[in-house]
Amino acid sequence: MSRLKLFRVLLLAVFLVVGIWYFFIKDYNYKVTFSISQSPGIIYNSLIQWNNGEIPNNKVVTTLNQTPFNEVNQNLFLGDSVLKINWSLKKKNDSTTIVTAKFKDEKNSFKQNLQVPFYNNVFVNQSISAVKNFSKTLIQNKKNYKLSGVTHAKIPPQNYAYITLQSSLNDKASVMVRNIPTIMNYIKDNNIQLAGNPFVEITNWNVEKDSIKFNFCFPIEKRESYPETYQVLFKQTKEKEALKVVFNGNYKISHMAWYQIIDYAKTNNINTDNLPVEFFLNDPHAGGNDLEWLAEIYVGIID
Structure with missing residues (x-):
């Protein structure tokens, strides 16, 4: 050929x-x-x-x-x-x-x-x-939001009252708002002093189903015991190593910080529990510019 x-x-x-x-x-x-x-x-x-x-x-x-x-x-x-x-x-x-x-x-x-x-x-x-x-x-x-760089930090120890809730990511903030009276009425009715900013600790995050379970938490003064209630629970946590991002924006979209931390951890081969903890430093009821609202977002590091 x-x-x-x-x-x-x-x-x-x-x-x-x-x-x-x-x-x-x-x-x-x-x-x-x-x-x-x-x-x-x-x-x-x-x-x-x-x-x-x-x-x-x-x-x-x-x-x-x-x-x-x-x-x-x-x-x-x-x-x-x-x-x-x-x-x-x-x-x-x-x-x-x-x-x-x-x-x-x-x-x-x-x-x-x-x-x-x-x-x-x-x-x-x-x-x-x-x-x-x-x-x-x-x-x-x-x-609609600002994110700081990811830093190594520690989740501070806490003594707090909390209620357990669940929602989709986008509904987290509205579910929290609806349930504020449940926990705050208990705290006020029993003359318990608040000891810090409210926060959320995620206990389960199903990414594919877009669902989360979380504890809505309020730091309170330490007592030997608290009046019994079937709705409000109590817990103490120790300091924990974590990755941290500072978030500015409406708390409805604070989960944008979660993705940045998880991406950073994956890129840098850092094992994390993928269970964010969010501390809210502003009261949304006070209004103002959303971009001035501040939250500190942590994801725990696994040794």
């Missing part, structure tokens, strides 16, 4: 393999990638809440499944069209994450594979628009 014929055969084989991969194996029709200076955890949390700019009552994005902090699969409903989106998150460096969105039109996949390389059809424009919407959401969300 001459070299020319061999070259043609090899070229045909390459085209055949590429064609089979492109039309029958590749699991997406169009891909968009961008970088942003946010941690994978914060981006993941935003994806789970994302609704393509629509109001909550008009649900156009459904999350199918997810791998926390790494991948999210969703359906985006646009009129009669349904776009399947695979989002993947990969750290580029300490401050930057690469976000990749793979789009597929399952009803017209072959057609999209034919058209996408040659011009921006409706499907391509819808895909680009969705990514732009999400990236703008990330940028806008970041304006």
Whole structure:
């Protein structure tokens, strides 16, 4: 066989393999990638809440499944069209994450594979628009809070009264507010002196189900005993090594600090219990600029 014929055969084989991969194996029709200076955890949390700019009552994005902090699969409903989106998150460096969105039109996949390389059809424009919407959401969300760098610190010892609660991450603050009277009425009725700022200790965090169990805690004066109650419990804790971030912003989104600490721990091979403790240094009822509210967020280090 001459070299020319061999070259043609090899070229045909390459085209055949590429064609089979492109039309029958590749699991997406169009891909968009961008970088942003946010941690994978914060981006993941935003994806789970994302609704393509629509109001909550008009649900156009459904999350199918997810791998926390790494991948999210969703359906985006646009009129009669349904776009399947695979989002993947990969750290580029300490401050930057690469976000990749793979789009597929399952009803017209072959057609999209034919058209996408040659011009921006409706499907391509819808895909680009969705990514732009999400990236703008990330940028806008970041304006609502400030995070310090991660430092090594110690969770201070505490003597406190607490009640046990559970909620989703986004509902944590509202659940706390509704239950303040339960614990504060007990403290006031029994003339117990407060001894510090209220705080929350997370006892269970199910990332995939977006649910937490936590103790809502109020430091109190030490006594030999306290009047019995079936709602309010008491506890003492010792000082504990931890990673710490100072958070400024509305306490409804204080969990943004959790993701930064966990990302730092993973990057630096530090074992943590992934059970944040939040100390609230401002009274939200006093109002004011949310960005002036201060909280100290800790995640315990495991030896």
